[in-house]
Amino acid sequence: MTCFLPTEIPxxxxxxxxxxxxxxxxxxxxxxxxxxxxxxxxxxxxxxxDARTLTVKCAVTDTGIGIAPQALAGLFTPFSQADGSTTRQFGGTGLGLAIVKQLVQLMGGEVGTVSRPGQGSTFWFTVQLGSATPRDSSQPVHDQFLRGLRVLIVDDNPTNLFVLNAHLTSWGAEVVSADSGAAALERLTQSAHTPTPIDLAMLDFHMPGMDGLTLARAIRADPALCRVDLLALSSGENDAHRRAADPLGFVAWLQKPIRQSTLRTCLRRYRQGAVTILAVGGPQPLAPPMLDGHVLLVEDNPVNREVALGLLELLGCHTDSAEDGLQAIELSATDTYAPIFMDCQMPIMDGFTATAHIRERERQTHATRISIIALTANAMAGDHDQCLAAGMDDYLSKPFSQDQMREMLSRWLSRTGTSSSQSNSGAASVKEAPEPLTPTIHAEQTESTGVVDYSAWDPIRMLKRPGHPDPLGKLLARYVEDSRKLVDQLRHAVESNDSSTLHAVAHRLKSSSPTLGAMTVAARCKVLEALGRSHQIEGASDHFRHLERDFEAVCAIFLATINKETAHDA
Structure with missing residues (x-):
């Protein structure tokens, strides 16, 4: 059974x-x-x-026994039957069609049928309805959320192909179709050798010849095709099929008949990066739930900023960004955020100063208190007190994972603000809060046999969007380019005995390095940062040489990874 609801219908x-x-x-x-x-x-x-009414036609088509021409004329009269033999076999229509005709006429419409014996029938009706205001008039009528996505639909049923093609095309996808497993493999192989290969294959599991499970195994076994995402379309529950499909990494499992709303929700989540989805037999919650917060991210480091923005988007947040504390003050004055993620050490104005300004503005204007979460590359006991004194509510140590970000957001999105007029200062306001600030994530010092901790790349790979390049290569290249300049600045600071520059630049390099797994570089920078802070420039040259050696090793690994990713995508 299939239902086709065009997107132009309100x-x-x-x-x-x-x-x-x-x-x-x-x-x-x-x-x-x-x-x-x-x-x-x-x-x-x-x-x-028009502005007041709309006329809709509904047609119900079947591939059943059909109706003889001589029986069509009286079909909508009470107790009329199409054929005596079919009545004995299937039962009759009784008063049903007569009542259908009366109801349709009362709604300003017409009813009719077209049928061929042995081939099937189409019963149709029209109705006039009143126009209603959309639930959310801010949403565009034609939401092209799949724009840039290439999708292969595999189904031996032409009606299913037509309906799915129409839906996905209306949502902006570029659609290719195949009516068999063999045809699907041919389409995928052809696409793999083009600049824009297929991103997602939707596989019917019940097809003659090569079924969906066999096709999925063939795709995963082919090195040229194995990166294609797979979505299962099933017309019946089969535990054996489900267990066999688990190792193949399907992003979703949809049971027919598929509601348009279920398909839209599933694909929207997939497009947003929710790559482990289960939706069987109708609309079900797709874990984990989206958080839907309006967040301000304040981060001066471009690598850290891009990763954090990607994680927030995956979690369902609408996010604005600022590169320093001054921008944060300006943005927070013109919009409402819950919460603000504030980097502590930034040029122009640091996070502590910006937070103090925001708290003072709230006190003077009696505004609702904004939750401010510190982002810090340090996890020392003194950082807790410094964040508290500045008026921050919580803090997150860098680098952080998606789960850690989700935990922090869940905690603070569930809280309502309190008026800043209840306290005389930001620090006092925090102390009077029901739950005092506590460090959520503690930095752990771990020994590593190499200069790169590759596990740091996992959350970055999660940011990949279908139809878009892997962001890891872009971030690695950005890090190499920006960090070489920072290393040059560190060299000059050491040679010129400039402790202030040594402290500031070492902190910047220390901040971005753990995000991409360059833990040894971060550790070397931490030592140089401490020397610069204490104005002890003696001995910095030896530590810098160790840093330079480790940094070049990291760059060699990053550049090799970039070349490998580029060759693979080509």
Whole structure:
């Protein structure tokens, strides 16, 4: 059974839902009853629309026994039957079609049928409905959220192919279709040798010849195709199939008939990077839930900023960004954020000073208190007190994972603000809060046999969007380019005995290095930062030589990875 609802039909209208449901249930029930094999399809079409009304046509098509021409004329009269033999075998229509006709006429419409014996029937009706204001008038009528995504739909049923193609095309996807497993492999192989290969393959699991499970195994076994994401379309639950499919890494499992809303939700989550999705038999929660917060990220380091923005987007947040404390003050004055993630050490104005300004503004204007979470590359006991004194509510040590970011957001999005007028200062306000600031994540010093901790790349790879290049290569290249300049500045600071520059630049390099797993570089920078802070420039040259050696080793690994990723994508 398939239902096709074009996107141009509004999601809301004014009418009698109970009577429409009665008409549809009667027509669909008859179609199912008189169809031993094949399919039943419900088609909707928008015939006309103006500011006040819209006219919709609904057609129920089946591949059943059909109706003889001489029986069509009286089909909508009470107790009329199509054929005596079919009545004995299938049962009759009774008063159903007569009532359908009356209800449709009362709703300003017409009803009719087209049928061929042995081939099937189409019963159709039209209704006039009142136009209604959309639930969310801010949303565009045609949401192109799949723009740039290349999708292969594999199904031996032409109706399913048509409906899925229409939906995905209306959402902006570039769609290729195949009616068999063999044809699908051919399409995928051809696409793999183009600049824009297929990103997602939607596989019907119940096809003659090569079924969806066999096709999925063939795709995963081919090195040229194994990176294609897979989505299963199943017309029945089969535990054996599900268990066999688990190792193949399907991003979703949808059970037919697939509602348009379920398909849209599933693909939107997939597009947002939720790569482990389960949606069986209708709309179900797709874990983990989206958080839907309005967040301000304040971070001067471009690598850290891009990774954090990507993680926040994956979690469902709408995020604005600032590169220093001064920008944060300006943005927080013109918009409402919950929360603000504030880097502590930044040029122009640091996070502590910016937080103090925001708290003072809240006190003077009696504004609702904004939750401010510190982002710090340090995890020392003194940082807790410094964050508290500045008026921050919590802090997150860099580098952080998606789960750690989710935990922090869940904690603070669930809290309501308190008026800053309740306290005389930001620090006092924090102390009076129900739960005092506590460090959420503690830095751990770990020994590593290499200069790169590759596990740091895992959350970055999660940021990959279908139809877009892997962000890891871009971030590695950005790090190499920016960090070479910082290393040159450190060299000059050591040679010129400039402790202030040594402290500031070492901190910047220390901040971005752990995000990409350059832990030894971060450790070397921490030593240089401490020397610069204490104005002990003696001995810095030896530590810098060790840093330079480790940094070149990191760059060699990063550049080799970039070349490998580029060659693979080509």
């Amino acid at each position: 999601d809301r209208a004014i009418g009698d839902p109970a009577r429409l449901r009665q008409v549809l249930l009667n027509l669909v029930g008859n179609a199912v009853k008189f169809t031993n094999r094949g399919e039943v399809t419900v088609w909707l079409h928008l015939l006309a629309q």
